[in-house]
Amino acid sequence: MKTILWAAMTANGNYAQHTPKKEALDDFFTQSKAVGNFISGRRSFKRVQNPTQVFGDIDIVVLSKSVKEIPGVKVGESPQEALNYLQEKGLKQPFFRAVLNCTILFWAKDLLTR
Incomplete structure (x- = not known):
């Protein structure tokens, strides 16, 4: 199974280091x-306030080796565990949702489509 990558990028092609603009979040x-x-x-997910109110009933998977x-x-x-x-x-x-460290994990395993 391949995955769609969504990233907030800056004009020079780098990942945005701050909260994306409203248009990007929308x-x-x-x-x-x-x-x-x-x-x-x-770390990116913990910035989301009230995720169940914001996202409703969609399935959310958070990647973490330290938090269970x-x-x-x-x-x-x-x-792979998330995709399974x-x-x-x-x-x-x-x-x-692309964040640099996790994106590297997806690329390394050839798990991204676009």
Whole structure:
């Protein structure tokens, strides 16, 4: 199973280091709701206030090797574990919010489509 990569980029092609602009966040919400899921790194995810209110009932997988449980979301230790979980749930198109460290893990395993 391949994954869609969503990234907030700066004009010079680097990953945005701060919270993306409202337009970018609106696009992220629209895309993640359309496919019914998203995968995020733990540090990025903890910036989301009230995730169940923001995202409703979509499936969220947070990648973390140090934290084993986060209320309301699935925690996985690896990209493959996240993808396996979503596939078992019947979701056909995983959606990954790019953050540098996690993106490297997905690229290294050839798990990204676009």
